[in-house]
Amino acid sequence: MATINQNYMKLAAGYLFPEIGRRVRAFTAENPTVEIMRLGIGNTTEPLTPTVVQGLHQGVDRLACRDTYTGYADDSSGEMFMKQALQRHYQRFGVELQLAEIYISDGAKPDSGNIQSIFAPENVVAVQDPAYPVYVDSNVMAGRSGGYDQQKRLYAGLVYMPCTEENQFFPALPEKKVDLIYLCSPNNPTGAVATREQLERFVRHAQQHRAVIIFDAAYSAFIREPHLPRSIYEIKGAAECAIEINSFSKIAGFTGVRLGWSIIPLSLVAEDASPGVLNQLWSRRQNTLFNGASNIVQGGGAAALSEEGWRECGYLVDYYMNNAAIIKSGLESVGFSCFGGTNAPFIWLKTPGGMSSWDFFDFLLRETHVVGTPGSGFGPSGESYFRLSAYGHRENVEKAVAAIQFRFKR
Numbered sequence: 492m493a494t495i496n497q498n499y500m501k502l503a504a505g506y507l508f509p510e511i512g513r514r515v516r517a518f519t520a521e522n523p524t525v526e527i528m529r530l531g532i533g534n535t536t537e538p539l540t541p542t543v544v545q546g547l548h549q550g551v552d553r554l555a556c557r558d559t560y561t562g563y564a565d566d567s568s569g570e571m572f573m574k575q576a577l578q579r580h581y582q583r584f585g586v587e588l589q590l591a592e593i594y595i596s597d598g599a600k601p602d603s604g605n606i607q608s609i610f611a612p613e614n615v616v617a618v619q620d621p622a623y624p625v626y627v628d629s630n631v632m633a634g635r636s637g638g639y640d641q642q643k644r645l646y647a648g649l650v651y652m653p654c655t656e657e658n659q660f661f662p663a664l665p666e667k668k669v670d671l672i673y674l675c676s677p678n679n680p681t682g683a684v685a686t687r688e689q690l691e692r693f694v695r696h697a698q699q700h701r702a703v704i705i706f707d708a709a710y711s712a713f714i715r716e717p718h719l720p721r722s723i724y725e726i727k728g729a730a731e732c733a734i735e736i737n738s739f740s741k742i743a744g745f746t747g748v749r750l751g752w753s754i755i756p757l758s759l760v761a762e763d764a765s766p767g768v769l770n771q772l773w774s775r776r777q778n779t780l781f782n783g784a785s786n787i788v789q790g791g792g793a794a795a796l797s798e799e800g801w802r803e804c805g806y807l808v809d810y811y812m813n814n815a816a817i818i819k820s821g822l823e824s825v826g827f828s829c830f831g832g833t834n835a836p837f838i839w840l841k842t843p844g845g846m847s848s849w850d851f852f853d854f855l856l857r858e859t860h861v862v863g864t865p866g867s868g869f870g871p872s873g874e875s876y877f878r879l880s881a882y883g884h885r886e887n888v889e890k891a892v893a894a895i896q897f898r899f900k901r
């Protein structure tokens with residue numbers, strides 16, 4: 492008799508974006524002529540850049556010829572040219588990596604969901620609150636939480652580290668003993684970026700307690716201020732206590748193409764793992780359950796990291812950051828309190844009059860036809876906040892901002 496993984500039943504709270512979809516469909520069914528403007532899901536909209544397209548074409552051409560054709564890679568961790576491109580990329584911000592520390596993957600979401608599997612079920616997990624939902628949900632599925640508390644809107648057994656206006660949306664160190672610490676900077680959803688000092692505090696804490704930081708840097712290319720760290724390995728000691736996960740999705744428009752990477756340092760340690768062990772476990776996990784990222788797509792990824800490719804990705808980032816500036820200044824001009832939007836493609840705003848996140852979602856949809864994302868969907872500390880994403884074509888962003896300004900002008 493087969494039985495199910497009961498941990499999945501704890502996820503009853505539901506995934507955020509299907510609920511948004513449901514409410515938007517209900518609204519459009521009643522208002523079929525209304526044009527909906529989407530500033531909700533963080534999905535890229537601008538086409539791939541010329542150098543990346545060329546890299547992808549070359550990837551296809553290699554497979555079209557017997558002499559250069561490749562099938563399964565010997566090792567799932569990625570093509571040599573791709574790892575070398577990443578090694579050079581990290582040198583752009585002064586980080587030296589060994590090739591054996593680089594694992595190419597099909598994205599940062601799968602990696603940040605799968606990484607927990609190399610750690611014991613007893614590990615206590617700490618997450619930034621609010622957070623990208625995968626960190627919490629993957630650990631709930633793996634049995635590292637108790638049930639979902641409807642009242643407090645959190646899972647028992649997980650340690651939530653509140654990120655609020657009072658702490659500039661970067662958490663204080665956990666008070667209890669924790670083993671795995673998820674950090675994301677620049678942050679989705681708040682748009683906040685960790686400073687060097689803030690990361691140093693967490694790295695020191697992790698070293699002292701033999702905890703491991705899982706650092707999601709999916710938006711590192713959006714950092715504008717030169718003094719802010721782009722990689723956790725810019726912090727001394729991080730290679731002993733931190734895994735970094737990153738992606739081409741938001742940098743190069745690979746949300747549908749699929750390519751990411753994780754860094755598992757050879758010097759990374761845990762309570763019962765000497766240097767090299769965690770790296771070996773991840774290698775074992777990937778070689779067992781993953782057959783490597785697409786060889787064609789890796790051609791595109793390496794092209795994105797080339798001199799010219801990286802310059803072009805910079806233009807893409809500029810485009811989205813100009814959208815962010817338009818949203819932020821537009822909303823501030825009608826009295827909204829906005830955060831983020833300067834080193835990340837998200838604007839995190841306080842709902843007017845302390846409205847709940849979902850009430851504001853419904854209100855905004857009804858009154859302006861703009862779809863955003865309720866902050867409470869990212870964790871209890873997101874309540875009464877709301878996320879607007881800077882992804883979108885300029886003209887749509889401008890229309891959405893104009894609609895909000897019209898409704899809220901004083």
Ligand SMILES: *Cc1c(COP(=O)(O)O)cnc(C)c1O
Pocket residue numbers: 533597598599600601623675679707709737738739740741745746750751
């Ligand atoms: C979009 C996003 C990812 C997902 O990256 P993929 O490589 O597309 O899977 C990971 N982390 C955060 C915080 C994101 O917003």
